[in-house]
Amino acid sequence: xxxxxxxxxxxxxxxxxxxxxxxxxxxxxxxxxxxxxxxxxxxxxxxxxxxxxxxxxxxxxxxxxxxxxxxxxxxxxxxxxxxxxxxxxxxxxxxxxxxxxxxxxxxxxxxxxxxxxxxxxxxxxxxxxxxxxxxxxxxxxxxxxxxxxxxxx
Amino acid sequence: xxxxxxxxxxxxxxxxxxxxxxxxxxxxxxxxxxxxxxxxxxxxxxxxxxxxxxxxxxxxxxxxxxxxxxxxxxxxxxxxxxxxxxxxxxxxxxxxxxxxxxxxxxxxxxxxxxxxxxxxxxxxxxxxxxxxxxxxxxxxxxxxxxxxxxxxxxxxxxxxxxxxxxxxxxxxxxxxxxxxxxxxxxxxxxxxxxxxxxxxxxxxxxxxxxxxxxxxxxxxxxxxxxxxxxxxxxxxxxxxxxxxxxxxxxxxxxxxxxxxxxxxxxxxxxxxxxxxxxxxxxxxxxxxxxxxxxxxxxxxxxxxxxxxxxxxxxxxxxxxxxxxxxxxxxxxxxxxxxxxxxxxxxxxxxxxxxxxxxxxxxxxxxxxxxxxxxxxxxxxxxxxxxxxxxxxxxxxxxxxxxxxxxxxxxxxxxxxxxxxxxxxxxxxxxxxxxxxxxxxxxxxxxxxxxxxxxxxxxxxxxxxxxxxxxxxxxxxxxxxxxxxxxxxxxxxxxxxxxxxxxxxxxxxxxxxxxxxxxxxxx
Numbered sequence: 001x002x003x004x005x006x007x008x009x010x011x012x013x014x015x016x017x018x019x020x021x022x023x024x025x026x027x028x029x030x031x032x033x034x035x036x037x038x039x040x041x042x043x044x045x046x047x048x049x050x051x052x053x054x055x056x057x058x059x060x061x062x063x064x065x066x067x068x069x070x071x072x073x074x075x076x077x078x079x080x081x082x083x084x085x086x087x088x089x090x091x092x093x094x095x096x097x098x099x100x101x102x103x104x105x106x107x108x109x110x111x112x113x114x115x116x117x118x119x120x121x122x123x124x125x126x127x128x129x130x131x132x133x134x135x136x137x138x139x140x141x142x143x144x145x146x147x148x149x150x151x152x153x
Numbered sequence: 154x155x156x157x158x159x160x161x162x163x164x165x166x167x168x169x170x171x172x173x174x175x176x177x178x179x180x181x182x183x184x185x186x187x188x189x190x191x192x193x194x195x196x197x198x199x200x201x202x203x204x205x206x207x208x209x210x211x212x213x214x215x216x217x218x219x220x221x222x223x224x225x226x227x228x229x230x231x232x233x234x235x236x237x238x239x240x241x242x243x244x245x246x247x248x249x250x251x252x253x254x255x256x257x258x259x260x261x262x263x264x265x266x267x268x269x270x271x272x273x274x275x276x277x278x279x280x281x282x283x284x285x286x287x288x289x290x291x292x293x294x295x296x297x298x299x300x301x302x303x304x305x306x307x308x309x310x311x312x313x314x315x316x317x318x319x320x321x322x323x324x325x326x327x328x329x330x331x332x333x334x335x336x337x338x339x340x341x342x343x344x345x346x347x348x349x350x351x352x353x354x355x356x357x358x359x360x361x362x363x364x365x366x367x368x369x370x371x372x373x374x375x376x377x378x379x380x381x382x383x384x385x386x387x388x389x390x391x392x393x394x395x396x397x398x399x400x401x402x403x404x405x406x407x408x409x410x411x412x413x414x415x416x417x418x419x420x421x422x423x424x425x426x427x428x429x430x431x432x433x434x435x436x437x438x439x440x441x442x443x444x445x446x447x448x449x450x451x452x453x454x455x456x457x458x459x460x461x462x463x464x465x466x467x468x469x470x471x472x473x474x475x476x477x478x479x480x481x482x483x484x485x486x487x488x489x490x491x492x493x494x495x496x497x498x499x500x501x502x503x504x505x506x507x508x509x510x511x512x513x514x515x516x517x518x519x520x521x522x523x524x525x526x527x528x529x530x531x532x533x534x535x536x537x538x539x540x541x542x543x544x545x546x547x548x549x550x551x552x553x554x555x556x557x558x559x560x561x562x563x564x565x566x567x568x569x570x571x572x573x574x575x576x577x578x579x580x581x582x583x584x585x586x587x588x589x590x591x592x593x594x595x596x597x598x599x600x601x602x603x604x605x606x607x608x609x610x611x612x613x614x615x616x617x618x619x620x621x622x623x624x625x626x627x628x629x630x631x632x633x634x635x636x637x638x639x640x641x642x643x644x645x646x647x648x649x650x651x652x653x654x655x656x657x658x659x660x661x662x663x664x665x666x667x668x669x670x671x672x673x674x675x
Contacts, residue, residue: 101510
């Protein structure tokens with residue numbers, strides 16, 4: 001009888017602080033969760049480009065705000081992101097390639113790394129044709145490097 | 154008899170009231186300060202231990218602490234800079250508006266329109282630089298004098314936390330003006346937080362565990378530096394990090410006392426104390442060293458004070474407080490002079506379309522930026538992370554109980570220090586010269602998988618050579634202190650040279666230039 005009483009007291013005396021620390025941990029964890037953003041406010045990721053005939057071969061168009069350059073060559077249209085894959089600086093289209101001002105990464109006209117610390121090639125984005133016949137650039141969808149779209153007029 | 158009774162009649166309520174009113178200043182003072190003026194040692198002691206703000210000091214201070222060449226006052230100077238930063242920071246908060254539309258203009262207003270605003274902002278900016286410098290040099294002093302040793306290991310760890318929080322405060326404060334410099338430095342900083350993606354990408358597991366992206370989103374509240382990031386940085390800079398810093402600063406100060414005062418050699422001769430204040434009475438009072446003394450002079454643990462007489466100590470009031478106030482005034486004077494000489498920069502408003510070129514971090518991050526220009530993950534996360542962890546663990550890995558509180562107590566430490574300075578300088582300069590002249594793997598093999606560069610880049614080469622050198626010293630000398638000395642010196646020299654190199658010789662596109670005047674105009 002004595003033994004049992006003692007162990008119950010032991011149990012409670014251990015259980016009480018465990019409850020305290022346990023509830024603190026759960027509460028703290030939920031507070032951490034609170035700081036994790038779920039709403040990521042951002043601009044629309046789709047750019048309306050207009051009709052295919054507006055883009056003859058040889059066109060180069062820079063979308064400064066969206067940080068993307070659109071090219072048209074004999075194989076079709078393609079869009080390359082100007083955001084450096086190293087640390088997010090905006091690279092500059094030089095006519096031959098992309099130069100990053102921050103840490104000296106250089107990319108060729110295809111967006112492949114030529115020198116510097118950038119770990120991978122620049123992103124290529126998907127160009128789609130809307131039902132209206134207009135073209136749209138979708139910054140949510142990337143395509144493989146070298147994929148160019150033909151839109152026959 | 155009856156006459157005097159009449160004279161001694163009970164005073165009226167009004168009279169009592171007037172008397173009390175007359176004595177109000179004195180009785181108020183007696184209630185607030187429960188002892189006389191600190192003119193005797195006893196009253197001076199009471200002044201210290203009955204005052205919340207003073208009692209974090211011990212009542213008596215060892216004369217060795219006053220040696221100017223020992224501590225150089227660096228810890229106090231850093232704390233003084235922090236106090237000044239809190240005062241100026243709170244003032245800046247009156248006018249600063251943490252929103253995209255108003256942040257830049259409000260800082261512009263503070264700088265150009267608010268009376269005294271430019272001075273306050275300049276002091277805040279210079280104070281931040283001085284605090285980082287002070288904390289860094291303080292760490293160097295504590296390491297070099299071996300003061301991290303038992304029983305002060307834990308306080309060294311607290312110090313490292315304070316160092317990290319100080320850097321965090323500068324980093325978060327950098328964004329608030331929302332100018333070009335702020336925007337791009339923060340973009341780079343946030344991407345460094347996201348750089349573990351380099352590893353998860355190489356392993357192809359980013360889809361499942363995106364450590365980098367989570368960290369970055371937690372910091373920015375979004376995928377890009379914008380309104381959410383500004384609010385988060387404002388909160389971190391003005392509330393969260395200062396509270397963390399104040400808490401740990403309290404612990405740091407408290408532990409100095411609890412660990413037996415500041416470190417000092419076990420035997421201190423009189424000629425080591427030349428130029429420090431002296432309490433003749435204390436020197437004379439106890440000719441025998443092993444006499445126990447009153448509670449006030451005792452501290453816990455096997456510190457040097459236990460069972461020793463209080464000779465070689467002086468009253469903290471006024472000696473220590475005079476010393477601290479002198480350093481505070483000196484720091485304030487330096488900051489005000491600097492603030493009149495040089496303005497805090499404010500570039501054009503942030504423009505997400507055009508990066509600042511070159512986008513340089515503040516000077517204390519430039520060494521890291523140079524490493525980051527080789528590999529974002531290694532230079533921005535792995536190497537600094539290992540360095541901080543290694544620094545924290547030093548007192549637990551080097552548990553020698555040699556003399557502490559002396560710069561270079563024996564010839565070996567001096568020799569190792571000198572040879573390490575030479576070795577690490579050569580290693581870093583050679584690596585930098587090689588990299589600038591010949592480039593690195595990506596230039597020779599453009600198709601090389603990124604993992605190779607992450608593992609083998611100038612930053613990891615330098616770090617491996619440092620570790621190799623220190624292990625060699627450790628093996629050769631058989632002394633953990635000398636091993637710690639060499640790795641610490643390696644990183645110290647590395648920090649200095651890389652910082653200088655990135656500051657002076659890196660220009661637009663992070664290209665090498667001899668001087669900034671040679672930068673191309675753009």
